[in-house]
Amino acid sequence: MVYADVIVDISVKSLDRPFQYRVPPELLEDAVVGALVRIPFGRGNREMQGYIIGLSGEARFDVSRIKNIQEVVKQGVVAESHLLSLAYWIKENYGATMNDAIKVVLPVKQEIRQKVQRTIYPAMQREELEKLAALWEKKHYRARVRLLQAILESPASWEEGLDHDTAVRQLPVTTAVVRELERQGVITVETARKYRNPISGGERDVPPKLNQRQQEVVESLLSDYRRGIRGTYLIHGVTGSGKTEIYMQIIQEIVDQGKQAIMLIPEIALTFQTVKRFYSRFGDRVSVMHSRLSQGERFDQFTRAKNGDIDIMIGPRSALFTPFARLGLIVIDEEHESSYQSDMPPRYHAREVAVKRASMVGASVVLGSATPSLEAYYRALQGRYRLFTLEERAGGAVLPKVWITDMRQELEENNRSVFGRKLMALMEEKLKRKEQVILFLNRRGYAGFVSCRKCGEVLRCPHCSVSLTVHQRQGKIHHLECHYCGYHISMPGTCPQCGSKYIGAFGIGTQKVEELVREQFPYARVLRMDKDTTSGKGGHEKILEEFAGQGADILIGTQMIVKGHDFPNVTLVGVLAADLSLNIGDYRAGEKTYQLLAQAAGRAGRGRKPGDVVIQTYQPEHYSIVAAAEQDYQAFYRQEIGMRQILQYPPVSNILGVLVLSEKEDQARKLAALLAGQLRSRQDIQTLGPTEAPLAKLRDVYRQMVYGKCRDYRVLRQMKNQMEQYMREHEEYRDCRLQFHFNS
Secondary structure (H helix, E strand, C coil): CEEEEEEECCCCHHHCCCEEEEECHHHCCCCCCCCEEEEEECCCCEEEEEEEEEEECCCCCCHHHCCECCEECCCECCCCHHHHHHHHHHHHHHCCCHHHHHHHHCCCCECCCCCEEEEEEECCCHHHHHHHHHHHHHCCCHHHHHHHHHHHHCHHHHCCCEEHHHHHHHCCCCHHHHHHHHHCCCEEEEEEECCCCCCCCCCCCCCCCCCHHHHHHHHHHHHHHHCCCCCEEEEEECCCCCHHHHHHHHHHHHHHCCCEEEEECCCHHHHHHHHHHHHHHHHHHEEECCCCCCHHHHHHHHHHHHHCCCCEEEECHHHHHCCCCCEEEEEEECCCCHHHECCCCCCCEHHHHHHHHHHHHCCEEEEEECCCCHHHHHHHHHCCCEEEEECCCHHHCCCCEEEEEEHHHHHHCCCCCCCCHHHHHHHHHHHHCCCEEEEEECCCCCCCCCEECCCCCECECCCCCCECEEEEECCEEEEEECCCCCCEEECCCCCCCCCCCCEECCCCCHHHHHHHHHHHCCCCCEEEECCCCCCCCCHHHHHHHHHHCCCCCEEEECHHHCCCCCCCCEEEEEEECHHHHHHCCCCCHHHHHHHHHHHHHCCCCCCCCCCEEEEEECCCCCHHHHHHHCCCHHHHHHHHHHHHHHHCCCCCCEEEEEEEEECCHHHHHHHHHHHHHHHHCCCCCEEEEEEEEEEEEECCEEEEEEEEEECCHHHHHHHHHHHHHHHHHCHHHCCCEEEEEECC
């Protein structure tokens, strides 16, 4: 007798353990590890779904109490066994149910009806078909005659056949006519599975010649690979230094060795250019996986990967779980991007999970960025990752000239516009030359903090070195609060630094910027790229294609337009409100600002024409802005890592965030205080909070936050397990839920 350990498809901590079921003889063939099954669950034998995570010949309970699996769901997708092991690692390290973790490693959960391609072939000689056509003409069988004439008039019909759906639609003939001719032996219809392919073809290209430094990086990495060394590598290269070409040449050799590769990119908006480049190099052995694909397209790419029909998968975070059997390499481009951090439980980071998956299957990991995350660079300097540096742009292009506009000075000189005078002058100059302009609106942190437009002062927490966050009541600012420790003050009427009345929460949207641009430059063709203009399928591609084809002069957008795109005719990038992201109430504010500004600056002057960048800010002296303007990562890193050491923030230390959720406010507060007490009981943990979460109430659920800092990650993970155990044992908090996140 065979027994299966099944994780029930329900995300409840008290049920987060395997339940044993008997596998009936008729299901033995299909009841494999990773299969989706239907089971009777609980006293009422309610029909539920679950995943088989283990099989054995031994019953762990009284055999009379063990129930039978009812059915193996044929439409369910089977998880690879090593992906189930990865799911368990995610559960243990990030605090979630096993069911939630399994759903993460199964980006496609359900089989979609297969798409088939039917092809019509003649089953008779030409002379016989001609006689038959003449006979049917006399009998006025017009539809049959149309089909035979189409076959006779197409010389390729005998070898390639006629596409069934095209014939039915264009001739037209009914499927009943086709079936009748097939029954009579006049034609044959062959059916083959047709995969939905979200990638359209393009001309194949020839790999360009690498410069000396690019070649050195490729050779060093491949030398390790040939010798069986599987490591994690960080390529730190300035914008435009040719990192993508390095990835492609490494992937080429990995694929030539019969292995497969995953290429992660941070945004759907980047898929268009990346896939186009990869398809030109590798043809239809490349595919793509992202959330804008239809369910059928996603399922077909999953199946093609599982069957070994493709070698390279490109996509955002979920592509990491592509079911490749011969995975040899994972590349994470723009590894610093926050989109690699899941914002839903389990709150895993793709970089950490990629390194773990690679270690499980004997693959290497390559991280790349012009602005590496502090975690990756810190580990590289410690020797845990191998570091490569590219200091020059490929193809002879030079870094752009960067101008910093002090918006305090503009205000003093009576310019109240969102455009500084330097930016206006350069826009006019570039547009006259038929060159393109990108206007990047840094909306991260929009209206979430209070600052003075006259002196640039931002109201900050004196304990945590983050900006205080606005809390509103009845549409007005009521008070300001720190979301790490709970420190709060009332909203001041004037700036505490200079006494100015120009203090408040300021911000502007992309739509407003577009209106102002059209007023100032009525002759310019303007495109806007934000959530509103890219909501439909293919929305990103349409806008990027139009701008790349020089169908517009100015592209206005938020973060999605400054990440990895390559437009050779863009010679000016204007950054509006550069310092908004400095004030997001997050210890990473300086890092995120440096990354955004350096990446934005990197979009200018990537072709043969020199580029200019204008950074508009109320804090021109801030080290993140100064370092970004000079494209000096080392200077930024030295300042930022010093701050992290003083305040014990990652990567120097580790931080565990515990989000308490409850529909009862008093229960949420009580449990948060209790958990904070558990953290404080450890001398090696520094505790912050409890305090309201940045979003204090969502869909009638109250949210409280507690933080714990500790150098030893294992201690924080142990505390996470202890809190989960506490929740299982104390019924009075059954209406509360916990969510954990590490170092995010």
